[in-house]
Amino acid sequence: MKIAIIGGGLAGLTAAAYLSNSPDTEGTVFERSPQIGGRAFTYEKSGFTLNYGAHAVYGIDRHTLHNMENELGLQFQSKQVDKRKVVYAKHESLTAAPLDFVNIMKTEVLTKREKVRFITEIAAVIGHLHQLKNHRTLGEYLDRTHASHDVKELWEHLVCSNFFISPEDARQVSGEVIADYYHNLFLSGRPVSYILGSWSTITNQLRSKVEANEKWEISLKEPVESIRMENGKYILNTKTREALEFDQVVLAMPGPASG
Numbered sequence: 183m184k185i186a187i188i189g190g191g192l193a194g195l196t197a198a199a200y201l202s203n204s205p206d207t208e209g210t211v212f213e214r215s216p217q218i219g220g221r222a223f224t225y226e227k228s229g230f231t232l233n234y235g236a237h238a239v240y241g242i243d244r245h246t247l248h249n250m251e252n253e254l255g256l257q258f259q260s261k262q263v264d265k266r267k268v269v270y271a272k273h274e275s276l277t278a279a280p281l282d283f284v285n286i287m288k289t290e291v292l293t294k295r296e297k298v299r300f301i302t303e304i305a306a307v308i309g310h311l312h313q314l315k316n317h318r319t320l321g322e323y324l325d326r327t328h329a330s331h332d333v334k335e336l337w338e339h340l341v342c343s344n345f346f347i348s349p350e351d352a353r354q355v356s357g358e359v360i361a362d363y364y365h366n367l368f369l370s371g372r373p374v375s376y377i378l379g380s381w382s383t384i385t386n387q388l389r390s391k392v393e394a395n396e397k398w399e400i401s402l403k404e405p406v407e408s409i410r411m412e413n414g415k416y417i418l419n420t421k422t423r424e425a426l427e428f429d430q431v432v433l434a435m436p437g438p439a440s441g
């Protein structure tokens with residue numbers, strides 16, 4: 183089976199690492215930038231390795247990175263941040279990040295009333311009782327639920343800030359994904375950790391995994407411009423090549439391919 187993966191960020195590289203494990207597959211990861219990593223891109227400056235976007239791993243002890251380590255034979259180390267010392271900047275002053283119940287009490291990010299609501303919501307998420315998980319998207323949950331305006335706003339803000347997306351995009355995220363994310367984060371003994379050696383430690387290992395299968399390639403600076411279907415095959419045009427034929431396509435970029 184010939185597979186095209188569009189996007190060489192964490193999602194595309196992870197999909198490629200799993201799919202290239204099978205001897206029956208061949209494929210190409212198309213990445214429009216000159217480097218892999220997408221929003222988890224790392225660069226070197228003055229002898230330092232710096233993360234451009236993503237920097238922390240939230241709830242690492244309950245994270246899928248552990249499955250990837252075991253299933254793909256990856257190896258990386260992380261350093262935990264003391265959750266009691268994590269702060270938010272609010273109105274030019276610093277206040278505790280509400281990562282556990284002690285800090286929820288201390289934080290000025292939430293008012294007293296919001297704290298009570300926040301704790302009720304989180305308790306329902308921890309107990310797997312929250313209705314959010316049964317809704318296709320956050321937007322659907324917010325539209326159909328009788329929750330107060332404050333609670334709805336709280337959910338939108340949480341998802342925007344933790345998933346690094348706009349309020350409109352937050353409303354499109356699956357209810358089950360959000361419920362699982364916060365279930366794991368609030369039960370985690372290690373809510374905030376950093377990957378030692380930066381995110382490139384992960385992306386480079388994923389790349390090596392993909393390139394270990396000689397029937398797979400990662401093609402940089404090659405944006406996919408259009409996809410069409412002909413006789414049961416996907417036909418891709420990229421900036422540099424035309425009419426490339428594939429059996430399956432994995433879309434691993436935020437929006438649809440342009441063109």
Ligand SMILES: Cc1cc2nc3c(=O)[nH]c(=O)nc-3n(C[C@H](O)[C@H](O)[C@H](O)COP(=O)(O)OP(=O)(O)OC[C@H]3O[C@@H](n4cnc5c(N)ncnc54)[C@H](O)[C@@H]3O)c2cc1C
Pocket residue numbers: 188189190191192193194212213214215218219220221222234235236237238239240345346404405406407434435436438439440
């Ligand atoms: C400032 C910032 C801080 C963040 N901090 C954290 C954090 O601390 N912890 C955390 O877990 N997450 C964090 N995130 C979120 C995290 O970076 C993303 O969730 C994750 O990197 C998304 O990976 P992805 O592969 O789904 O998408 P992307 O990383 O966006 O990858 C998509 C790739 O597709 C490529 N592409 C797009 N269109 C095409 C096309 N037509 N043809 C070919 N290639 C194409 C893009 O160039 C890109 O490389 C942060 C995000 C930002 C912006």
